[in-house]
Amino acid sequence: MNKTRSRIVRFLLRNGPSSCGQIGIHLDASPSKVRRHLQLLRDAGLVQHSSAKFSASPEHVQRHVGALAAGFHVSVMPPQGPASMNQEQILPLGPQLGRRSS
Template sequence: MSNILMNRTRSQIIRFLLRNGPSTCGQIGTGLRASPSTIRRQLTLLGRAGLVQRSSNQFDASAEQVQRQVEALAESLSAQIMPTVGSSPMN
């Protein structure tokens, strides 16, 4: 999984696509009141992370794929934060 920090615009785009289904960049921008360049830039990042898919001129997000990415991120963070079993505590 690609690590992608979620900012407000990216999370709004994902919520928009989950609510409205496949949409063009223009439709997303209008719905979120954001410039087309901002939406395109964020869609590119979301696509690289596997959170958004593009077909023709429309973008879409799958609730299942978003959930898998969230779970993988939580697992990764947990592994980084929680010490491994059998490791000695730092004093």
């Protein structure tokens, strides 16, 4: 997660529902910059918006972080266990990288 978006989520978790202006004052950022980041956070399901205020709940954030970590582990971490020096491994990094020998 981007540093600014992380700071916004932490601010909302600590301070409760807040407007773009309130968040911007705390982060020393323009309301338009904060609004852009809040839109991305809302689209990702990390913050909610109602009555001109944004909020975040620890449950939503924890669920999102857990799903992100699980996806990262599955798609990036190498398989566990010993591998033969002559055994060819296919890494799940996408078609542009193809196959890689170990």
